[in-house]
Amino acid sequence: MAAYETLHHDVLVIGSGGAGLRAAIEASSKGVSVGMVCRSLLGKAHTVMAEGGVAAALANVDDRDNWRVHFADTMRGGQYLNNWRMVELFTKEAPDRVKELEAWGAVFDRTPDGRILQRNFGGHKYPRLAHVGDRTGLEMIRTLQDHGIHQGIDVYQEHTIVSLLKDGDRIVGAFGYDRGTGSFKVFKAKAVVITTGGMGRIFKISSNSWDCTGGGISMAYQAGAELIDMEFVQFHPTGMVWPPSVRGLLITEGVRGEGGVLRNSLGKRFMFDDIPENYRSQTSTDEEEGWRYIQGDKNAKRPPELLTRDHVARCIMREIKAGRGSPHGGVFLDIAWIKEKISNAPEHIKRKLPSMYHQFKELAGVDITKEPMEIGPTTHYMMGGIKVEADTQMTTVPGLFAAGECAAGLHGANRLGGNSLSDLLVFGKRAGEFAAEYSKNNPETNINQSQVSDIMSWALAPFERGLKNGNAFHLQSQLQDFMQNLVGITRTEADLSQAISKIEEIKALIKEVGCDGNRNFNPGWHTALELNHMITVAEGIARAARERKESRGGHFREDFTEKSAEFGNVNISIIKSGPDAMEVKQKPKLELRQDLAQIIEEMK
Amino acid sequence: MRAELRGDETMKVKFNIWRSGNSIGEFREYQTEITEGMVVLDAVHQIQEESAPDLAVRWNCKAGKCGSCSAEINGRPKLMCMTRMEDMPKDKPISIQPMQAFPIIKDLVTDVSVNYRAKKKIKKFKPRQPDAPDGTWRMAQSDIDRVQEFRKCIECFLCQDVCHVLREHWLHEKFAGPRHMVYAAALEMHPLDVEDRRDDLKHTAGIGYCNITKCCTTVCPENITITDNAIIPLKERVADKFYDPLKSLFRLFSKKS
Numbered sequence: 001m002a003a004y005e006t007l008h009h010d011v012l013v014i015g016s017g018g019a020g021l022r023a024a025i026e027a028s029s030k031g032v033s034v035g036m037v038c039r040s041l042l043g044k045a046h047t048v049m050a051e052g053g054v055a056a057a058l059a060n061v062d063d064r065d066n067w068r069v070h071f072a073d074t075m076r077g078g079q080y081l082n083n084w085r086m087v088e089l090f091t092k093e094a095p096d097r098v099k100e101l102e103a104w105g106a107v108f109d110r111t112p113d114g115r116i117l118q119r120n121f122g123g124h125k126y127p128r129l130a131h132v133g134d135r136t137g138l139e140m141i142r143t144l145q146d147h148g149i150h151q152g153i154d155v156y157q158e159h160t161i162v163s164l165l166k167d168g169d170r171i172v173g174a175f176g177y178d179r180g181t182g183s184f185k186v187f188k189a190k191a192v193v194i195t196t197g198g199m200g201r202i203f204k205i206s207s208n209s210w211d212c213t214g215g216g217i218s219m220a221y222q223a224g225a226e227l228i229d230m231e232f233v234q235f236h237p238t239g240m241v242w243p244p245s246v247r248g249l250l251i252t253e254g255v256r257g258e259g260g261v262l263r264n265s266l267g268k269r270f271m272f273d274d275i276p277e278n279y280r281s282q283t284s285t286d287e288e289e290g291w292r293y294i295q296g297d298k299n300a301k302r303p304p305e306l307l308t309r310d311h312v313a314r315c316i317m318r319e320i321k322a323g324r325g326s327p328h329g330g331v332f333l334d335i336a337w338i339k340e341k342i343s344n345a346p347e348h349i350k351r352k353l354p355s356m357y358h359q360f361k362e363l364a365g366v367d368i369t370k371e372p373m374e375i376g377p378t379t380h381y382m383m384g385g386i387k388v389e390a391d392t393q394m395t396t397v398p399g400l401f402a403a404g405e406c407a408a409g410l411h412g413a414n415r416l417g418g419n420s421l422s423d424l425l426v427f428g429k430r431a432g433e434f435a436a437e438y439s440k441n442n443p444e445t446n447i448n449q450s451q452v453s454d455i456m457s458w459a460l461a462p463f464e465r466g467l468k469n470g471n472a473f474h475l476q477s478q479l480q481d482f483m484q485n486l487v488g489i490t491r492t493e494a495d496l497s498q499a500i501s502k503i504e505e506i507k508a509l510i511k512e513v514g515c516d517g518n519r520n521f522n523p524g525w526h527t528a529l530e531l532n533h534m535i536t537v538a539e540g541i542a543r544a545a546r547e548r549k550e551s552r553g554g555h556f557r558e559d560f561t562e563k564s565a566e567f568g569n570v571n572i573s574i575i576k577s578g579p580d581a582m583e584v585k586q587k588p589k590l591e592l593r594q595d596l597a598q599i600i601e602e603m604k
Numbered sequence: 605m606r607a608e609l610r611g612d613e614t615m616k617v618k619f620n621i622w623r624s625g626n627s628i629g630e631f632r633e634y635q636t637e638i639t640e641g642m643v644v645l646d647a648v649h650q651i652q653e654e655s656a657p658d659l660a661v662r663w664n665c666k667a668g669k670c671g672s673c674s675a676e677i678n679g680r681p682k683l684m685c686m687t688r689m690e691d692m693p694k695d696k697p698i699s700i701q702p703m704q705a706f707p708i709i710k711d712l713v714t715d716v717s718v719n720y721r722a723k724k725k726i727k728k729f730k731p732r733q734p735d736a737p738d739g740t741w742r743m744a745q746s747d748i749d750r751v752q753e754f755r756k757c758i759e760c761f762l763c764q765d766v767c768h769v770l771r772e773h774w775l776h777e778k779f780a781g782p783r784h785m786v787y788a789a790a791l792e793m794h795p796l797d798v799e800d801r802r803d804d805l806k807h808t809a810g811i812g813y814c815n816i817t818k819c820c821t822t823v824c825p826e827n828i829t830i831t832d833n834a835i836i837p838l839k840e841r842v843a844d845k846f847y848d849p850l851k852s853l854f855r856l857f858s859k860k861s
Contacts, residue, residue, distance in 0.1 A: 040672060
């Protein structure tokens, strides 16, 4: 019988990206013992991919900015389905969290007078994104990592958590394995923080890293935590489309922030054809004015390329479907054109967007200072996930906390670019703070031995099944294919129902696939186990999408193309109601506090 | 001979991939179909799915940003996700082996934990007092260009892999390696930092072991000018402190040590 090692901590953080690191740092600063589990190597979580910047109302570039404007922008972008208390805390605290990063060694690009520089981004009224070229995510995770390693946190690198452990209603820890040796570990903890990020890997075309399989969302659900907004998946409008191996790779919105424009095969800037009602007052209808906005003219309105991602993605899909797309099935994003406006355009582009220049040159043989890029929508971010209480980030399961992309509520139906990096800092910190407090105020926990034995047997089952029914990679591919086709940018009742029945088929097949070899660093085994989480998250998305019979934010129904007042007042909630039963409910959203409603009115 | 693929064309390519574990260590041949625009990591994934689901390989972003997929391809240290199949000769099997400067865990996965231990030994960032009443600092863009180059490092450890002091002489416990010289330089040259790491650079990080071979600079996927911009200036600072006769004399007669 396989044995396991037991490790004790007051707080266990599962996931070591921006949110996980920030949570672990905060928790350990409260004097409690903290363990942090990372699936990959430390400092290599998907956070490194973030390019645009971290949004905070520092008002370093435009002194008209403040938390209220940021609040209104975020609520508008979220189509008013956001948890407004989270948005309030977020917009108020983001500036301090960014300044704190600088105090820990982060080196952001500067304004002429030496302060943190901020750039324009879609949906933000004023330039708000602190950035380092186009590698802000790397800067953030590295700064947190370099600070965190001196805080006395125990880091478990290349460990995967497979299940949370409970004693009655309370979380008592988690069960996982060391990816290198395959040995099992039980982490006993008084509070657990889930910071496992997104789930992009359940779709075929995605900007997400291997890490992003939605594991934490699934584990929280299995432990009885409520999920919300699962239907709101963000399809980023600009991913690469060619060559096939880079399909889905992200092209930062920053390209459009620096003047990049979208054109169809006729050379037309098609975004001007469709400007939504609620953004009309702040969007220009004139190409010249759009360029002046990019240059920093405070009296100019932003170009329509900088509208919110959900809208831009749908406009692009429309052009492609109408046959006005690019040769490989996308549209054109052109930044080379700015040479008509500024004299040293190629140098400027290389300096402001070095990773984009490098990425296109190395992987597609395209020089973005000379020619346009072919781009198309890609699965990028999960607005939905684990429901949390705004101030403490505690889930509906006592002792279980969540922060970052895997938590839901901050971004509502659609996230603004730049808001994710600051989300990680603000709520990572809160989750760590309150998890530490919870662990101080609550008694020791007890691990149920037979629960652990059951999980161990289940985890080893793929070896017993062997490869006679195929390997997990094939099944994963099938899941990714039908999610892409049936639960993608445009959804219908029929497609979603078909997706749900395919999900049921896959659930049965997961119990039949297996792996060979031994437990030492065996990706076939790891994938066979991970599939269980991916399928749970896929089911949540498909069921929630079927429930919401309207189009709003990132969720678009071809059979219900308009926003409905009825659905505008509810969040879709998901909870486990039995061994294989996912219950979907509509829950009325919290009434907006009067003073905050006032802010939204003023900013319309 | 390089074969260019166009459109729907495919070709079968052979790979010799290092397999290890349970006291075996050998190259095994695999074959897979290559299509236009594939990178080596795509081929490895296909081989995993088609013939070797227990093939151990590290990867994450597949875009040259996370530094996970370092390996030696036809003997050259590279990121597998940034090595285009188009650029590889296909008349012979393409060999893929793990980084040679670290102990092998399994197949293409090596034990890189020594790097995390070396980093921890370097004193952390220590800023001066804030410049403004609101607790913030002022730094000019021209003052930070230097350290921003160093902070592009994705910790792929290819520079560590290729450095003969580590790779051939296995002096991991005495020499922190080029990556950590870059890390130390990013701190020493940070406009706000007031810490002095010169003692540690000499005695703990072993900066003296670097003899300016510059192999590290040639393999860096972020094109960081490791030797010229990070290591040599650090060596000069260490030499100033420990080997400059005038300064030593001055120190002898002043209260400071």
